[in-house]
Amino acid sequence: MKLANTKRINEKIREIAQTRQALDMLNAFVTNEVANSAIDPEMIQVMRQHSEEFYIKMDDSFKEKHTVEQVMMRLYIESLIDAYLPGQSKVITFFMNLIYPEFKIFDLNEFNNNPYIKNIDFHDKKQGDFELCYQSYMPYEFSIYDIPKHIDKLHIDIPRLGCFNNEFKYPCISQIGIDRIWMSVTPNEVYTVQPAIDNAKGKVLTLGCGMGYFAYMASLKEEVKSITIIELEQDVIDLFENSILPQFENKDKITVIKADAIEFMKDINDGEYDYCFADIWIGIDHIEPYFAVKEVCRHLRKTKVDYWMEDAFATLLTYNVWNEIIKSFSKINNLEVSNPNPDPSETDLRKEAFIHRLLKNVEISKPEDIDFYLTPKNIIKLINKSKLIF
Template identity: 40%
Template sequence: METNRKIKEDNYKIFALLSNYLNKAPDYVEKAEIKRLAAYNVSDTYAFGFILAAAFGMDVVDNAEDKAFFQNYFIPMIHKLDPSEYKNNPYYKNIRLPAIKIGNSELTYEAYKPYEGFVCNDIMQTNEGRQIPQIGFFDTEFRFPAILENDRIWMTITPNEIETMKEAVDKAFGDVLTYGLGLGYYAYMASEKENVNSVTVVECNPDVINLFQKHILPQFQHSEKIKIIQADAFQFADKQMAAGNYDVVFTDLWHDVSDGMGMYLKMKTYENKSPGSEFLYWIEKSIRCYL
């Protein structure tokens, strides 16, 4: 019981520390500091974690408790990412966004600075119950597609989206239904598969649909597979989903765990309307850590 209590406290601590870092100073770690530590023959990944831990007031060299916390969380949490791995992604390679604004929505590109930290995958849960966020960084600037809503980032295709949609893309087959359009990443990746016949997308925002249909969909190699329906996701799930006889249903309606839990639980209640469908959910592993 004491061990479980300590692990829960550690889980709360790492999320509190990271929330403050990611929201207030994600570019805190600087190249010069990384290179200074490289003189001690440590990797960029270790140096990044060491600098971040020091910023949190931790002494991972002489303090046994801090050192254990660093080993349990920071070592499996921090990842230096290879930009070429993502630049070779089919969507990144084949889809180009023009600088276009329709209504309150705007297509654009945003960028991570060198050594800027960001969430890069689902939360990893260990057998002993540790919940370990996944934080990535690049050592060069990395640009990614985005939709701005009222000049604020609303939807993106970052390494996090790519990593956390891999399973849903891999499992797509036959007739696919997806809730949430965004920049069409999932629709594109699913439509590229030979064993996918159709991809029906339910999206409620007409500006997002307009941007997609005019400037992104024409670039799809298999645009004939794509069908867009403007509707509320939950109303569609309640009244129309079963009639489509979809093989796979993928839901991507939320920005993160905080606003996703309620929608995730609500969408789960509609699964019994389509017992022949396989239901998949964006960042489900992370959401379930909080349930």
């Protein structure tokens, strides 16, 4: 990457750096700490009363946009952040004004009436080391429900937090031998898979079976004629075919093939399927299979391919882009900067090397170029055009 040493570019970089330093720290705290917390049941009524007292003092325009529960959630999250970052009220208020519009109090009826959650029974079903079961979100237990909201120009990513105001039981699969929840249909699954469900049509291919949530929801659509599931793990196939698939209304649309997804994709013809949804990774820390599928799908033009959580992967990679910008900035200004990741994993090193190669011939000649390369959707476009192997 080549960076022009101009006043405007230097000002742009310093401005972004100043904003990111504080807000990245807050973001990490909210994602790792707040998202795994819940209001103590004994405190709920106290906080509700305090919020009602605050709410009643506000004008009608405020009351039209906010509920008492939303006020309660904001005050609670602010109190956690204030304890973590005392004396930084301006920074906290700025951050909360960004995170608050993304906060959701989930509609319990909406989730209980979700066709999969409502119609697929997970009681008392086992297959080998796996068991279908239910877990619960307790009232006001926070979780991340979607990929971060990218704020253009500021180049920060705001976590999307939500909670239920009553207990919500959701279906999941546990691995008995290690007493671990293997996968589940939580608000995060519902929100992040919905774009793929909306796009599914015709002959559909899905890489990865999981709990069959995508397959079930897509099979309800009239425009979906068939769904072929590619799954490598026999235990997963057995659990799905014996306990979940028999409950599908449109089970005749479903075909399961035991195969490695990457090897399978090498042999399909372009247009053989109308739509493909790839979901063979656990989350954004599992980026290698995402790239493996991207690379093997390069020849497809007639088949539309969607990748679960792709925007989240792109958001993650913008941090590597930022590091490339900082390296170039430091070099031309003879500055020393500390390594933001002094103990990188093998995956971290691969991401760093990939972005370095991806941006090798990029020239930053104006501030707007920085905006372009720090925007996640533009990273996806660059990856799609590239022939680089991760």
